[in-house]
Amino acid sequence: MNSQRTQNIRTVSSRLNSFHSAMYFSETVGREYAKHGLEPGVEGNLAGRSAPLGRVNAGVVSAAYYNYSHAFLSTQFPKIWDTASPETMVQARFDAVAAFMAELFDSREDIALLTEAATQVATAVExxxxxxxxxxxxxxxxxxxxxxxHKPNTAFERLWGVATIAREFRGDGHVASLVTTGVPGIDALMLDVATGASFKPRAAQKTRGYTDEEWKAAQSRLAEAGLITVGEDERGFDLPAITDAGRDLKEQVEQLTDGTVAAAWSVLSDEEIEALVSPSRSLIKVLAQSGAFPASVFAQPAKKTS
Structure with a gap:
């Protein structure tokens, strides 16, 4: 693929990922999951995303997610399934998405234009x-x-479904690329944090379930390898910053990831892919305006999660 085509696929994929993942930080979504006895936030989100896999154990979830602590997930599974079955949570996630999308879009004066944009992107990516x-x-x-x-009720729910499949497809390819380059899950997470364009360090550590010892060990290992430097934030906490070598490693992984999705995207021409850049931008602006990616969690609106 030529570089512009690759960049456009990355851009659209990143926006599809954001459209999918914005729900993870929603109080509305948390309340839907709480109806089934799950704690809003990490517990509910783990159940919703894992549910299509069935009643799997922590090992399956850990391998699939890649950058979560296996020890932490072992405290969550199979306990989660004793609270709400996978079948229940598959439907609960659809209910949560419907409520979240209604909250985002239903009261907007430009809903007709946004519906058109969502339809355009979903139709093109299907x-x-x-x-x-x-x-x-x-x-x-x-x-x-x-x-x-599942039959979605609105254009936004339809796009969420399309975005979610595309996100998990690229995500599985990204995991394979990380394995190929020998980057463990915690290191991949740390490098992402160190870009300053994703999770804040403490939020990443907490949501992925790593202990302080595990986090500091990974930080030290990457610093010794010259992939990050470590400073302090305004509160005195460690603040990793990626180096040129770290960026080169991330780009190597991303190029491998590009290769894992190239065949799927080959059905679209360069022009058809480029035509998705503008409408996808309009939809992501709604997420940014809504505060879907909270400042307490992100250094800036999220573009990617492993």
Whole structure:
């Protein structure tokens, strides 16, 4: 693929990821999950995203998610399934998405234009989904099976489904790329944090369940390798910052990831992919305006999660 085509796929993929992942920080979504006895936030989100896999144990979730602490997930699974079954949570996530999308879009005066943008993006990306080979992509395949069996009620719910499958497909490819380059999950998370364009350090550590000892060990390892430097934030907490070598490593992984999705996107021409840049931008602006990515969690609006 030429560089502009690759960059446009990255841009659209990043925005699809944001459209999917904004729900993880929503109080509205948390209240929907709480109806089923789950704590809003990490517990509910783990249940909703894992549900398409069925009643799996912590090992399956840890392997699929890649950058979560296995020890932490072992405290969550199978306990979560004793509270709410996977089947319950598949439907609960659809209910949560419906409530979240209604909250975001229903009262907006420009809803007609935004509906048109959501329809345009979903319609254009659906052939990409149809062209996907899910071999070796366990989370993406399970998610696609669950989502394609569901009938969305609005253009925004439809786009969320499209975005979610595309996100998990690229995400599984990203995991394979990290494995290929020998970057462990916690290191990948630390490097992402160190860019200053994703999770804040304490938020990343907490949501992924790493202990202070594990976090500091990874930080020290990456600093010794010359991939990050470590300073302090305004409160005196460690603040990793990525180096040129760290950026080079991340770009190497991203280029491998680009290769894992190239065949799926080959169904669209360069012009068709470029045509998605503008409408996807309009939709992401709504997320930014709504505060969907809270400043307490992100250094700036999220673009990617492993």
């Amino acid at each position: 052939p990409v989904l149809a062209n996907m080979d899910f071999s070796g992509r366990v989370l993406a395949q399970a998610t696609a099976d669950a989502l394609t069996a």
